[in-house]
Amino acid sequence: MEAERKKDAAAEEARQPHTRACEQELAMSWPKVGEAGETGDWRTVRPVLDTSKCLAAQRGKLACMQCWMFCPDAVITRTVPPGVNMTYCKGCGICVEVCPAGAITLEPEHEHEEEHGRDAHAAEEQGSADGDDQP
């Protein structure tokens, strides 16, 4: 009985998530992708690119790239066409504002989910988040 109880307690301890392993005594983070959490779940609207209007897509080369340059979260890739990492995109809409071709629109996230399913964005991510920004 006693051994079982101890085993249960140890298992409970192992299950219980705790923060001791981080060994920090003050809050800190490192400049790495994902250090601020999966901020994509803040999003209520998502940017959708119309490649028929996108200057880079139309010219078939790295042109314009205003969206990539202005994205405050660095989640737009420098590719043809530009991609958006939906794991981290907060849906702020700055890319929409700076696009000179009017190629990006914001769609309400709930409408998108109704159409494609809640987890659809993970499968259709166009860009990588690890800094690989070459086409």
Place this chain on the structure above:
Amino acid sequence: MLRKNKGARTVTTNPDVHIITGNKAAAEAARLCRVQVIAAYPITPQSSVVENLAKYVDSGVLDAEFIAVESEHSAMSVLIGASMVGARVFTATSANGLAYMCEQIHWVAGSRLPIVMGCVNRALAAPWNVLNDQQDSMSMRDAGWIQIFCRNNQEILDTFIQAFKIAETTHLPVMVCYDGYILSHTVMPVEVPTQEAVDAFLPPYKPHTVLDPAAPRNINPVTLADPRPNADGVLCHGYMELRHLHHAALREAIDTIVAVDNEFGAAFGRSWGGLYWDYLRADAEVLLMAAGSLASEATAAVDALREAGVKAGVIGLRAYRPFPDDAVADAVAAAKVVVVFDKSLSYGYEGPICADLRAALHGRATSPAVHGYIGGLGGRDIKARELVAATCESIEWMKKNTGRKGTGWVNLQL
């Protein structure tokens, strides 16, 4: 205060003894601790601390950056930056300067930076007043700093040297508090230790966290309620875990304060009681308790009370945060009443030291009555005979009443 200090060893024929003010003693301590960055804004009665340090830096006696700033908020901001890149730093302020610094005081503590600051205790406005009470440091009670009160100028010098060691051991900031004018502008004999002796006691600062361009990191990113895994999948503290660690460090600092004071005693031949000091406590039925110079003055009141046949003694509180609850509760356990004199007020309740002592005693099988008095606000002089009169009032009250006595005010002319 005109009496010989009974809490410390008296040094007489020593060439290292200088007749200096409390502020000069503070500046000498900072010099001896080889502080590397000083940022301060002058405010009465703190000004001569930084005036002296500016002189040391200008003349080359002290190899430090003296950064002149436009406010106390900026002074502490500069020190946060300097401390985060590994410098030993120092500042001092008083009253409204401390209040203006308030936000950064919390940032320092939450960042666990071992910054040492002198708080030359002065009354807070409004109304405007430049004289002594302890409302300023008491208003920063819950900022997460260690607070140590000094009773004389030698203790000021010695406590600053101890403070750097305590801060750098515990990764907590330390506020060394001493009474404006009563200590800051009064000259007393102070033994100034040699640089070699201080170097041996206080090794160079080894920072626990350093901002370094070679290995960039963010300090104090937004840290919300729940723990969150970092990019490597390690679960990092939420806000509450960090607060618990900070609090635990302050509780552990109770032992560090005692250990450092003992170590200082072994090195320099003077120690100051650690968490508190006492005078004629062993057989005392009535204990007078206070922090800072007022506790020193209470020894004169106790002498008068003893002459009148009252078995009285003194508890001088040194560490106010962390509050040494167990140590103080044990120290007063045998008395019938503790008369607490606060030079500050938790508005709408009572004196803060009095309230904390009551809480520390609560739930003990036997404990003395606790009577609180407010005195000396805005620099109103408190005479030893007034401490005697208040103590006698408490003794008489206890003969006729039981239960909790309301807060008394010393020399209130209303």
